[in-house]
Structure formats: C-alpha cells, structure tokens
Amino acid sequence: MLRRGDYVLCNFPFRESHGPGPSPHIVLCAATGRVGGTKFAIVFYTTSQIDFQGARRPRQYLLVDKTRAAELGQKAAFHVDASRIARLPITTDYFPELGQRVVAKTRDPDFVIKVEDRMRELIAAGFELTKVDDVRATK
Amino acid sequence: MNDLTQVEIDRDVADAAAERAAKEGVTVTEYISLLLRRSFERVHGEESVLIYDHVDARGECQLDRDEGEDDESYARRSALYRGLFHRG
DSSP states (O other): OOOTTEEEEEOOOOTTSSSSOSSOEEEEEEEEEEETTEEEEEEEEEEOOOOOTTSOOOTTEEEEOHHHHHHTTOSSOEEEEEEEEEEEESSTTTOTTTTSSOOOSEEOHHHHHHHHHHHHHHHHTTOEEEEEEHHHHTO | OOOOOOOOOOHHHHHHHHHHHHHHTSOHHHHHHHHHHHHHTSOTTOOEEEEEEOOOOOSOEEEOOOTTOOHHHHHHHHHHHHHHHOOO
16 A cells, blocks of 8 residues: 555656656655546655755755665665656556555655645746656557 | 667766665666666756656546545645646
C-alpha cells in the first residue's frame, strides 16, 4: 500500500521514452487516488545532485539532509524536485517493490506540503506547465 | 537500453561518476545515462514543471483522503492535482 508522504522506489519515466523508466529511483509519494477503475499514485522525483559549483540551489529543489537521508537508507543528502511530478498506475511496472510486505522506506507527509507549496510558487513565478503525456503519445 | 556504445571522458569525471553511482547502488553506465537523459528533458534555461501522466483513464479523479484530514486541506490539494492532470 502506498500513502501520501511515503518515500518509495519507482521506475520514474523519461520524457523521451514511453512506459516506466529502466531503473528504480527514490520518489516522494504526494497522493494516491483513483480515476475510472485505475488506482494511481502522484509522485515527485528526487535527485542526488546537491553540489551546484558555487551557484545557488535551483529553487525547484528541496533538500533532504544527510540525517533524514540516512533514515531512508540513503548514504547522502538529496533533493526532492518540485518541478518533476508524475501520475502513475500503482503497478509493479512502476513500483517494483509493491509485492513486498513493506513498500515505503519511510514516511514524511509534512514534507509533501512543503513540496506542494514550492510547486505552487514555481507556477506563480511563471514556470511553464509541460505535459509529458505518455498515454496520448502512444495513441 | 541494451544498445551500448563507448565514449571517452576525463578520468576524474569517470571517478566521480563511479563514486556517486556506488552511493546510489547503480552501475556507472546507469548513473551517467540517467543523468544525461534527465538533462535532455529540458533545453538550457527552460523553466518548467514537467508533468508526466501515464494513467490511461477518464472520469472524475478522486484522491484518497488522509486520515483525519480536514476538508480545506483535501480540497486544496485536490484542486492542485486536478489542475495538473486534467484531461480535456
């Protein structure tokens, strides 16, 4: 079962290719729900890039510090990317650990609120909303 | 994904990539491919929110409510995601 605030492994898709991505990557689950008969999860991408060579951290990135990252089983701090969000079917194609008893690495629903607020700020600041619609692309 | 080719990169870059790949538990090939594919998703300077939608279904999109979540919070985030993932 997935819940809002769970950090889980996900084959997060790419813009340039169809279907799930090739390898599992930690994402932050922002919501779950249902449309028609399909159960879905809405997830934010994460990135391990934390060094910007003296430049300011891009505003779409929210830091998960080393202590919190360690609780997730990660060896280093990472960022949640408020500018990459996906709505994905809850299947093992996208969430490879679904069949296991414990899916989530850990849970932090309050952090989701911060990421959502940051995304609202980005949109208000003029970030363009770019749909990467796999369903339409394949028809 | 199995169609591989060989490129030459500076040793220090390869070493840094190997170190970071090990931290993430992936191979150097996977790490570099992932990094480049993500960078290809936007042109330089593009400021965008990329919204990937892989749900092939229509109808009313209903979010699950958090335990104890109040109506205002639920309505606020429902509106956010309805706006992002609406299929016109």
